[in-house]
Amino acid sequence: MDTPRFIPTHDTNISDSIELRPVFVQTGEQDELPKFRMPDGPSLAETAYQIVHDEAMLDGNARLNLATFVSTWMDDEARRLYAETVDKNMVDKDEYPQTAAIEDRCWKILADLWHAPEPTNTIGTSTIGSSEACMLGGLALKRRWQQKQKDAGKPYDKPNLVLSTAVQVCWEKFLNYFEVEPRWVPITEDHLVFEGQDLEKYCDENTIGVVAIMGVTYHGLYEPVLKISQALDALHEETGLDLQIHVDGASGAMIAPFCQPDLEWDFRVPRVASINTSGHKYGLVYPGVGWVIWRDTDALPESMVFHVSYLGGSMPTLALNFSRPGAQVLLQYYMFLRLGKEGFRQIQQSSLDVAQYLSSGIESLGPFELVSRGDTIEGDPFDGPVAMRLEVGGSWSTVGRTRRG
Ligand SMILES: Cc1ncc(COP(=O)(O)O)c(C=O)c1O
Structure with missing residues (x-):
């Protein structure tokens, strides 16, 4: 049956059960669990962990996530x-x-x-x-x-x-x-x-x-x-x-x-x-x-x-x-205490600097008409800049447009 339009489905694997890799199967323990029904009984913690761990491993690497501008790294004390x-x-x-x-x-x-x-x-x-x-x-x-x-x-x-x-x-x-x-x-x-x-x-x-x-x-x-x-x-x-x-x-x-x-x-x-x-x-x-x-x-x-x-x-x-x-x-x-105003300034400024460095590089490529310089303040909109979204941790995405005419 087709999934109704408004119900998102993220499961691309059509199988309705999850198989544990043989190397992780514990003696006497089941190696297959239903995917869309609650299992009838409990599993070993190790088995349940391994299944969830292996599924999550298939996600992208958060540190490389360009899309949501959300923090993907904190230091050991924060952890x-x-x-x-x-x-x-x-x-x-x-x-x-x-x-x-x-x-x-x-x-x-x-x-x-x-x-x-x-x-x-x-x-x-x-x-x-x-x-x-x-x-x-x-x-x-x-x-x-x-x-x-x-x-x-x-x-x-x-x-x-x-x-x-x-x-x-x-x-x-x-x-x-x-x-x-x-x-x-x-x-x-x-x-x-x-x-x-x-x-x-x-x-x-x-x-x-x-x-x-x-x-x-x-x-x-x-x-x-x-x-x-x-x-x-x-x-x-x-x-x-x-x-x-x-x-x-x-x-x-x-x-x-x-x-x-x-x-x-x-x-x-x-x-x-x-x-x-x-x-x-x-x-x-x-x-x-x-x-x-x-x-x-x-x-x-x-x-x-x-x-x-x-x-x-x-x-x-x-x-x-x-x-x-x-x-x-x-x-x-913790972050307020850890960084103070100067710490925040240094981190945010280095992000802005990288954005502007990249924007000037993109500008020099030639084919783009740029929207902002990654400096967040609008200048003359068609005076060269490229729009930048900053990501703490060093990842970026850009918005540019090919030159008109
Ligand atoms: C301008 C603006 N407002 C609101 C939001 C929503 O933020 P949150 O993901 O923290 O709910 C975002 C997220 O990108 C945003 O850029």
Whole structure:
């Protein structure tokens, strides 16, 4: 029977059983197990291990993964910490109060790095990654808009969000799952990033906010948050619409603070309500941690915080997930202590340097018309550069185009 279109199938081997290689078969132990049914009885740990180990061995080498920009290497001390703390559940802040305290320290460190005006009045949380963090940022914008509409006795059933067509798929999920209409700003040759152009065409009184991407997934360029904010100021003056920005800094929010400290893209820009980043990208931690921070407690509606009592005391929880690993949060703190600002600067700068070295090499090959120099800031779009996505650990992918005409 054909697999229905919407069910992905990753098993390319059509056999419905798994055979253990003869060299690993233990005396008296079965050498074949069903693939899609739970075996009737237990196996030796060695047998189960060998099967899973051998399957995982067929994956690509993570260190050579160019695609997801996620950390694929941590040092031995980090691995030790990981092994020691892999059993901690981040949500259980009564059982693991020190992990909870360290989570708070981490988002406060990020709030400080991103120039939150009043660090004591800031609020943030770890998440499973930037996707969850973006959903929370988007939801806070939606909730705040709904409340404003309710207070004004206006309809609040047709929210829309302004964002560029180059957003990562997590924003399409947000729009789809939380029923928000997209107001897509197209990416064109004249506008390789969303720069706040034509806002009056896209915004109206149902607009919940605007997304700015710090490090567009496809070419690595930053969207100019300050320029977008200034365009929103002009819109405010002309129309009375007073809109806020969520910065999707999945990559760039862990690059700009170290390598472009004078670039105003963060809470220094007054319209920035919230920022997310992936701890597991340029936060340099293994997969499974993201962060979202709100400028102040006003930017996060209280209705998004739940209080659960069944784990002990009354515990506030603000996330889409409930249980998730605490180890990655501890690893994030380890990386902050281990590298400090100067360590992060050196690592991120060396990535930028390699990107720019490669881009100039690609440029000199001749046939490519380049989009960015791997320096993340848009110059003259057709003045030579190539777009680069950086990968910590020394792997790269490039986006270029063959020359027109
Ligand atoms: C701009 C941007 N936003 C969000 C995401 C989603 O991040 P995560 O994989 O941490 O969920 C990515 C991932 O590449 C991204 O580049």
